[in-house]
Amino acid sequence: MEKKQSRGSFTGSIGFVLAAAGSAVGLGNIWRFPYLAAKDGGGVFLLCYLILAITFGFTLLTTEIAIGRKTGQSPLTAYRAVHPKLGWVGIFACIIPVLILPYYSAIGGWVLKYLAAFLTGAAHATADSGYFAGFITSTWSPIIWFVIFLGATVFVVYKGVDSGIEKLSKILMPILLVLILCIAIFSLTLTHTDESGVTRTGIQGLLAYVVPNFEGMTLKQFFVILTDAMGQLFYSISVAMGIMITYGSYVKKETNLVKSVNQIELFDTAVAFLAGLMIVPAVFTFMGPEGMSASGPSLMFKSLPKVFEAMGSIGTAVGIVFFITVFFAALTSSVSILEAIVSSVMDKFHMNRNKATIMVGLITLVIGLVVCLGYNLFYFEAVLANTPAGSSAQILDILDYISNYCLMPIVSIATCIFIGWVVKPKYVIDEITLGGHKFAREKLYVVMIKVVAPILLLFLLLQSLGIIKF
Numbered sequence: 509m510e511k512k513q514s515r516g517s518f519t520g521s522i523g524f525v526l527a528a529a530g531s532a533v534g535l536g537n538i539w540r541f542p543y544l545a546a547k548d549g550g551g552v553f554l555l556c557y558l559i560l561a562i563t564f565g566f567t568l569l570t571t572e573i574a575i576g577r578k579t580g581q582s583p584l585t586a587y588r589a590v591h592p593k594l595g596w597v598g599i600f601a602c603i604i605p606v607l608i609l610p611y612y613s614a615i616g617g618w619v620l621k622y623l624a625a626f627l628t629g630a631a632h633a634t635a636d637s638g639y640f641a642g643f644i645t646s647t648w649s650p651i652i653w654f655v656i657f658l659g660a661t662v663f664v665v666y667k668g669v670d671s672g673i674e675k676l677s678k679i680l681m682p683i684l685l686v687l688i689l690c691i692a693i694f695s696l697t698l699t700h701t702d703e704s705g706v707t708r709t710g711i712q713g714l715l716a717y718v719v720p721n722f723e724g725m726t727l728k729q730f731f732v733i734l735t736d737a738m739g740q741l742f743y744s745i746s747v748a749m750g751i752m753i754t755y756g757s758y759v760k761k762e763t764n765l766v767k768s769v770n771q772i773e774l775f776d777t778a779v780a781f782l783a784g785l786m787i788v789p790a791v792f793t794f795m796g797p798e799g800m801s802a803s804g805p806s807l808m809f810k811s812l813p814k815v816f817e818a819m820g821s822i823g824t825a826v827g828i829v830f831f832i833t834v835f836f837a838a839l840t841s842s843v844s845i846l847e848a849i850v851s852s853v854m855d856k857f858h859m860n861r862n863k864a865t866i867m868v869g870l871i872t873l874v875i876g877l878v879v880c881l882g883y884n885l886f887y888f889e890a891v892l893a894n895t896p897a898g899s900s901a902q903i904l905d906i907l908d909y910i911s912n913y914c915l916m917p918i919v920s921i922a923t924c925i926f927i928g929w930v931v932k933p934k935y936v937i938d939e940i941t942l943g944g945h946k947f948a949r950e951k952l953y954v955v956m957i958k959v960v961a962p963i964l965l966l967f968l969l970l971q972s973l974g975i976i977k978f
Contacts, residue, residue: 523674528755537779544740570936573759575923619657626824626831738964766940766948892909
């Protein structure tokens with residue numbers, strides 16, 4: 509019990525749910541979910557995503573949170589506690605956030621740069637086609653904003669679980685939800701007539717987003733949509749990178765894990781849907797259907813500033829609210845990523861939180877500087893299995909590919925196999941039902957963890973490696 513107290517813990521289930529949801533609600537929800545929904549037949553993608561969330565996503569979330577609470581340890585040591593032969597999975601699960609945090613913080617710095625531009629009256633400049641490229645290829649500006657964002661992340665984790673992470677989540681997550689909801693409602697009221705005389709509205713964008721479009725859909729296209737939905741869900745719920753195991757280890761034994769997992773699922777899915785609702789109608793109104801061809805940084809830092817510019821005088825205010833929203837989402841996610849590493853260092857090397865946080869922060873700073881300089885001093889071109897035709901990958905893309913597309917599926921596959929077939933599902937079920945709590949989806953969980961989830965994850969891995977192509 510002393511070890512648990514020295515590591516810290518959430519004061520209650522609300523703090524845990526908001527922190528876990530804050531981790532899951534990140535940049536992926538905001539810049540990739542809307543693009544995929546618009547690309548993949550609107551409501552067809554949404555339906556696939558929802559079904560996968562309550563089956564596939566639920567299974568992975570439940571497993572990791574239960575492992576964390578049962579062992580009371582972070583991923584680096586928790587996996588070995590589950591089974592002696594699982595130690596290598598814990599190492600992988602710790603390497604993943606080490607690779608992700610530097611480039612995630614660099615992108616967080618980009619968000620701060622754009623927020624500052626909108627706050628200081630330079631919103632018009634951000635709509636210029638060369639603004640983004642000019643910023644990330646400059647030497648000092650990306651580094652300065654990266655250091656500021658990383659500093660904010662380190663500060664929160666340094667403060668601890670209840671005074672830092674939980675307090676931040678209780679403040680930012682409700683605000684985040686309100687801001688996203690406000691922008692989403694505003695997007696539905698938009699109307700724009702382009703130079704050719706065509707008038708488009710936010711309601712038309714809404715219909716393009718939510719109404720299933722089966723026109724001309726083949727079986728092959730449906731599998732593409734299903735795979736896109738599975739990939740988006742997997743990469744957005746914060747599994748396979750040690751976060752949910754870490755947060756699970758801070759949860760008190762009397763907490764109802766079934767109820768908590770349900771709430772995390774609901775929150776993440778709702779925010780992902782609302783992120784699409786605030787972006788798709790706006791982009792559709794001012795740029796037409798072809799405007800949704802961008803995703804990732806291109807959508808957030810190139811397309812959306814043009815949309816805000818087209819809105820006229822109100823565009824600057826909307827842009828400010830939008831980038832504040834994105835900053836909150838990025839910060840809660842980066843905090844969870846850093847916490848997974850710091851917790852592992854504390855458990856493995858018996859280091860106190862302050863020293864562990866500073867040490868990990870300095871390592872992240874060094875790697876992050878390399879990422880920032882990857883667009884100028886250390887620039888080189890590479891081609892990855894997921895690199896779009898006609899483009900090249902840089903240091904940031906390489907770290908993202910290794911962590912997200914290679915190591916994360918491997919960690920989850922190993923977790924499913926060991927829990928499903930070696931230590932058996934009862935290991936997780938006993939923890940979930942601790943205190944007499946009902947596990948309504950127990951039978952579904954057993955089938956998913958033993959058979960369905962490993963197959964889906966293997967398919968995802970093979971696709972990421974370019975072995976399976978559509």
